[in-house]
Amino acid sequence: xxxxxxxxxxxxxxxxxxxxxxxxxxxxxxxxxxxxxxxxxxxxxxxxxxxxxxxxxxxxxxxxxxxxxxxxxxxxxxxxxxxxxxxxxxxxxxxxxxxxxxxxxxxxxxxxxxxxxxxxxxxxxxxxxxxxxxxxxxxxxxxxxxxxxxxxxxxxxxxxxxxxxxxxxxxxxxxxxxxxxxxxxxxxxxxxxxxxxxxxxxxxxxxxxxxxxxxxxxxxxxxxxxxxxxxxxxxxxxxxxxxxxxxxxxxxxxxxxxxxxxxxxxxxxxxxxxxxxxxxxxxxxxxxxxxxxxxxxxxxxxxxxxxxxxxxxxxxxxxxxxxxxxxx
Amino acid sequence: xxxxxxxxxxxxxxxxxxxxxxxxxxxxxxxxxxxxxxxxxxxxxxxxxxxxxxxxxxxxxxxxxxxxxxxxxxxxxxxxxxxxxxxxxxxxxxxxxxxxxxxxxxxxxxxxxxxxxxxxxxxxxxxxxxxxxxxxxxxxxxxxxxxxxxxxxxxxxxxxxxxxxxxxxxxxxxxxxxxxxxxxxxxxxxxxxxxxxxxxxxxxxxxxxxxxxxxxxxxxxxxxxxxxxxxxxxxxxxxxxxxxxxxxxx
Amino acid sequence: xxxxxxxxxxxxxxxxxxxxxxxxxxxxxxxxxxxxxxxxxxxxxxxxxxxxxxxxxxxxxxxxxxxxxxxxxxxxxxxxxxxxxxxxxxxxxxxxxxxxxxxxxxxxxxxxxxxxxxxxxxxxxxxxxxxxxxxxxxxxxxxxxxxxxxxxxxxxxxxxxxxxxxxxxxxxxxxxxxxxxxxxxxxxxxxxxxxxxxxxxxxxxxxxxxxxxxxxxxxxxxxxxxxxxxxxxxxxxxxxxxxxxxxxxxxxxxxxxxxxxxxxxxxxxxxxxxxxxxxxxxxxxxxxxxxxxxxxxxxxxxxxxxx
Numbered sequence: 001x002x003x004x005x006x007x008x009x010x011x012x013x014x015x016x017x018x019x020x021x022x023x024x025x026x027x028x029x030x031x032x033x034x035x036x037x038x039x040x041x042x043x044x045x046x047x048x049x050x051x052x053x054x055x056x057x058x059x060x061x062x063x064x065x066x067x068x069x070x071x072x073x074x075x076x077x078x079x080x081x082x083x084x085x086x087x088x089x090x091x092x093x094x095x096x097x098x099x100x101x102x103x104x105x106x107x108x109x110x111x112x113x114x115x116x117x118x119x120x121x122x123x124x125x126x127x128x129x130x131x132x133x134x135x136x137x138x139x140x141x142x143x144x145x146x147x148x149x150x151x152x153x154x155x156x157x158x159x160x161x162x163x164x165x166x167x168x169x170x171x172x173x174x175x176x177x178x179x180x181x182x183x184x185x186x187x188x189x190x191x192x193x194x195x196x197x198x199x200x201x202x203x204x205x206x207x208x209x210x211x212x213x214x215x216x217x218x219x220x221x222x223x224x225x226x227x228x229x230x231x232x233x234x235x236x237x238x239x240x241x242x243x244x245x246x247x248x249x250x251x252x253x254x255x256x257x258x259x260x261x262x263x264x265x266x267x268x269x270x271x272x273x274x275x276x277x278x279x280x281x282x283x284x285x286x287x288x289x290x291x292x293x294x295x296x297x298x299x300x301x302x303x304x305x306x307x308x309x310x311x312x313x314x315x316x317x318x319x320x321x322x323x324x325x326x327x328x
Numbered sequence: 329x330x331x332x333x334x335x336x337x338x339x340x341x342x343x344x345x346x347x348x349x350x351x352x353x354x355x356x357x358x359x360x361x362x363x364x365x366x367x368x369x370x371x372x373x374x375x376x377x378x379x380x381x382x383x384x385x386x387x388x389x390x391x392x393x394x395x396x397x398x399x400x401x402x403x404x405x406x407x408x409x410x411x412x413x414x415x416x417x418x419x420x421x422x423x424x425x426x427x428x429x430x431x432x433x434x435x436x437x438x439x440x441x442x443x444x445x446x447x448x449x450x451x452x453x454x455x456x457x458x459x460x461x462x463x464x465x466x467x468x469x470x471x472x473x474x475x476x477x478x479x480x481x482x483x484x485x486x487x488x489x490x491x492x493x494x495x496x497x498x499x500x501x502x503x504x505x506x507x508x509x510x511x512x513x514x515x516x517x518x519x520x521x522x523x524x525x526x527x528x529x530x531x532x533x534x535x536x537x538x539x540x541x542x543x544x545x546x547x548x549x550x551x552x553x554x555x556x557x558x559x560x561x562x563x564x565x566x567x568x569x570x571x572x573x574x575x576x577x578x
Numbered sequence: 579x580x581x582x583x584x585x586x587x588x589x590x591x592x593x594x595x596x597x598x599x600x601x602x603x604x605x606x607x608x609x610x611x612x613x614x615x616x617x618x619x620x621x622x623x624x625x626x627x628x629x630x631x632x633x634x635x636x637x638x639x640x641x642x643x644x645x646x647x648x649x650x651x652x653x654x655x656x657x658x659x660x661x662x663x664x665x666x667x668x669x670x671x672x673x674x675x676x677x678x679x680x681x682x683x684x685x686x687x688x689x690x691x692x693x694x695x696x697x698x699x700x701x702x703x704x705x706x707x708x709x710x711x712x713x714x715x716x717x718x719x720x721x722x723x724x725x726x727x728x729x730x731x732x733x734x735x736x737x738x739x740x741x742x743x744x745x746x747x748x749x750x751x752x753x754x755x756x757x758x759x760x761x762x763x764x765x766x767x768x769x770x771x772x773x774x775x776x777x778x779x780x781x782x783x784x785x786x787x788x789x790x791x792x793x794x795x796x797x798x799x800x801x802x803x804x805x806x807x808x809x810x811x812x813x814x815x816x817x818x819x820x821x822x823x824x825x826x827x828x829x830x831x832x833x834x835x836x837x838x839x840x841x842x843x844x845x846x847x848x849x850x851x852x853x854x855x856x857x858x859x860x861x862x863x864x865x866x867x868x869x870x871x872x873x874x875x876x877x878x879x880x881x882x883x884x885x
Binding site for chain 1 (some may be wrong): 615662665666669671672673675676677679680681682683684685686687688690691756794800804807808811815824854857858862863866868869872873876877878
Binding site (some may be wrong): 052190191193194195196197198199202205206208209210211212213214216217222223287 | 332380381382402403404406407411414418419420421422423427431432434435436439440441442444445446448450465489490493564
């Protein structure tokens with residue numbers, strides 16, 4: 001297993017790509033304005049959906065890209081956040097000021113409980129046990145008959161925000177999601193370059209070395225796992241509000257796999273890549289499924305090709321191109 | 329012994345039928361440089377691994393500064409002041425040489441659960457890190473990614489990382505492994521300058537270095553200490569000459 | 579809870595266990611020898627079933643369909659190994675996960691494209707259809723007994739191959755230390771190909787054998803894949819013996835758990851909560867089992883690389 005495949009994750013992106021995050025967020029900010037010309041809310045709701053998954057992807061990049069912790073159960077935290085919203089709404093609690101903290105608390109708690117066990121393993125065992133806990137969440141949700149079971153639960157309306165039905169307006173909701181994504185990104189970027197983040201990145205490169213320097217790597221990884229889980233819970237909260245529906249399918253292992261694909265597609269260990277990957281995956285899905293329902297027959301081999309030849313994902317390709325142009 | 333920095337009492341380790349550490353009793357005094365020599369396969373690296381906590385002994389006790397650390401995990405031992413270097417360079421290749429050392433400084437400084445503020449820019453960490461790099465002669469190469477350093481520079485970096493931990497005891501596992509004559513001489517000079525700051529256990533094959541630096545030498549053969557004493561005493565010991573030094577000394 | 583029901587469910591558990599073993603054996607060898615995580619293994623099981631359906635439509639005979647489908651499954655597995663997987667052995671596990679995930683997408687939707695999304699069926703051979711009376715009041719389908727017998731026979735065959743032949747010895751050595759085996763001059767590339775092809779064939783065989791009982795549909799391999807991974811993790815990676823024991827254990831725990839969870843829980847809680855909690859716990863049982871095993875033995879029960 002060559003360590004050469006996974007490049008070290010620098011705390012900051014290199015060269016011309018430093019402006020990338022600014023460009024990304026600018027683009028997102030402009031979408032609803034562009035949509036004013038195209039009319040309707042399709043573009044806006046698509047944009048919201050992309051950003052919602054981007055939040056979960058950025059959180060997963062913390063784990064996979066910076067921590068080398070390949071979690072195959074990340075979708076469970078999205079689902080938990082979503083179900084928090086759904087279940088609370090069944091009991092008449094529909095304000096975000098309650099359901100958001102609950103969503104975050106539930107996913108963080110599950111991350112803590114499962115992380116304590118998962119992080120005692122490594123390698124493929126870690127992958128399998130995170131998958132197992134994801135499946136447990138999935139099956140629990142499927143068996144919750146009073147909350148829809150297999151079929152899922154429709155939510156009457158989106159959460160109010162301190163009593164105001166702000167989120168029911170598609171454009172307002174879009175900017176709330178954008179704000180959450182921006183906050184998530186800024187937080188993770190700071191985290192990665194901080195003292196804490198440096199330990200996690202070091203543990204990815206050489207965990208034995210980190211132990212002999214005096215770091216209890218387990219504690220740092222657990223904290224990262226909980227943070228990533230809570231952020232995915234935020235994503236779930238927003239997803240439930242966006243679709244006004246929650247279902248066990250939000251937590252399936254296929255969804256967890258898709259999240260990993262999103263992060264890899266954009267470029268592991270770069271945070272920007274997670275956002276780009278989520279956008280690329282969802283937009284491709286949206287576009288190609290317009291042509292044929294069998295678009296995954298093409299997408300599957302594309303993934304294989306990306307793994308074989310474009311290991312750094314889209315960001316890797318972009319930097320290679322930038323370097324080539326710089327050379328003239 | 330009451331005032332030994334490190335005391336190993338009847339340490340035993342076997343891998344299957346192979347006994348690698350055989351009822352080993354050993355101590356290191358404060359601020360002495362204690363060399364451990366012996367043929368390949370004598371169990372030197374396993375000994376270092378047991379002291380630093382990467383390998384658990386089957387039996388016996390390890391006392392560090394009077395405290396029983398036999399069951400303590402590696403990172404806790406490091407926190408107590410036990411630093412080590414590896415025979416095969418074990419650094420963080422994607423980080424710069426400076427960051428490698430700064431991480432060791434960070435560990436010493438505690439409070440690594442800080443999630444804001446750019447660690448790489450912290451003068452409180454970089455200052456001592458640069459000092460350690462200067463000690464081993466790597467100050468000019470501070471910003472080179474550690475993976476790109478030359479072999480001898482990596483060995484020096486290993487030493488710098490250990491130094492930055494401000495250890496009470498430094499375990500050096502063949503620091504001169506694979507270095508050329510110039511590099512070796514440079515590392516010997518560095519170690520000579522650092523002697524007396526703290527205790528050192530030096531595992532080495534290079535006899536010139538060993539006899540130039542050691543206050544005491546222990547000879548490890550088949551997991552047991554055959555002889556232990558001053559360099560002159562060990563050199564003259566007929567058992568040692570017969571078992572090991574005979575062909576080594578020119 | 580009658581004895582008859584218990585015996586039937588035990589037999590069902592054995593049948594599931596044997597099926598899981600057929601799938602897990604290839605998976606654990608590929609992982610053990612090549613350190614390669616093959617998520618597409620479940621899709622190979624599915625492919626076996628689809629190929630059998632297709633050949634049956636041509637030949638009209640189960641046996642001929644079985645043989646042709648096995649040959650085709652083997653060929654497909656070898657092509658996959660040669661074209662894609664071979665280039666990934668040196669890479670880290672994440673690359674394996676993503677690449678094989680892509681293969682799953684390709685195969686799951688590919689079969690939908692070729693054969694449609696509607697479930698298909700494969701008729702079982704006349705000779706083995708119907709049920710047999712095992713004891714007073716105990717009637718059991720013959721085909722399920724055939725599956726159990728076939729699975730046990732293959733397990734015995736694998737044991738002989740792995741423990742008593744030269745190639746088996748190479749495989750065992752490769753699972754313990756592939757680099758060493760290569761350094762000893764063995765053509766490691768050919769060894770890998772044989773291991774992979776054989777594993778693919780076993781998975782395909784499992785798919786073909788179960789096809790007459792379950793329906794053949796896209797994505798049928800996804801669930802068996804997860805179960806197979808649980809099996810090899812509990813059994814210990816690289817160990818055929820571990821896979822066999824773990825597979826039977828999981829088959830029994832899962833089947834008996836699902837059948838009797840509500841009844842058992844009724845002793846500790848009322849019938850109504852038992853009916854809600856029971857099925858949920860039953861689905862999670864094997865994952866709880868895996869979590870417990872990993873907690874006590876972080877590398878499984880009988881890992882090839884030792885502890």
